[in-house]
Amino acid sequence: MTTLVATDLDRTMIYSRAAMGEEQFTTLATVCVEIYRDAPLSYMTQTAVELLTRLAREVVVVPTTTRTPAQYARITLPGSPFRHAVVSNGGRILVNGEDDAEWRAHIDDAVTRAGATLAEVQSELRSRTDDSWVTALRSADDLFCYLVVDPSAQPPEFLEEWQEWCAARGWTASQQGRKIYATPQSVTKSAAIAEVRRRLVADGTLGDSAALYAAGDGWLDTDLLLAADHAIRPRHGELELLGWSTPGLTVTAATGALAGVEILRWFGDRIGLGPLESSAPSGRGRDVGVHAN
16 A cells, blocks of 8 residues: 555544534534433544545555543444554554554653653643633543643633643643643654554555545644655644644645535545545435434
8 A cells, every 4th residue: 555544533533513603513414423421422424434444455554642541442433444544643552453563662761751741731831720711630541631620711821831841851831722731842743653653564564655645624633744755734723723734734625524524535535546435425415414423
């Protein structure tokens, strides 16, 4: 094969009802792809389901997410099973659904040498926050942590000051909606994808010149978008709010779940598969009126 597609999931391929927006949720045909606590949580449009299923048959697709393995396992992603997935923001590589211990050992060593420990970061966060605007402080995969906040009550100077503290200690801070992440600088999606690509070239699945295509909506996707030969982001999310761009980056015309459909069609067009159309008539009306929950 000549192509590797690495795509973020939340707000890029899959959407909560809130992330999709009420208008889209009530007018598009959607398929629930994640159940959490016995309730539907994440969706794709029916068209996106069919397009991703076809794309995964034609090229190597690697889901690439900040979700932990347990959070990723909740998703029934079209095109599954995927041979590789990158989770925990690059802190883990899953191979046929199983954690790759060699990669995690490499990550743990890199984090140990990089700067502040997770415990030190959490302690500092506790000293800088209070219950008036922070709902929770959570750790993920014993690797990074994040705050759940009320953005309307968040002190306006907090994020910039927290980013400065983190940068001086080998960490990165970013905000995506109600979540403020702190992640080690040595833990990146791009590094994990580079390792997956190296392995696939070594075993002959990919050619030496195989191109990397990538999609993502948040600050934690920027290193992946910069590393890609061809990159696209939706016209919503953290990067849209920041006005982030880079030479050659494509930005969708659509927002919400329709941006996910546009990204999948963009992949097909750029890769040369021909139009990635669903089996039903195309157009917005294709996704109107049905919720398969």
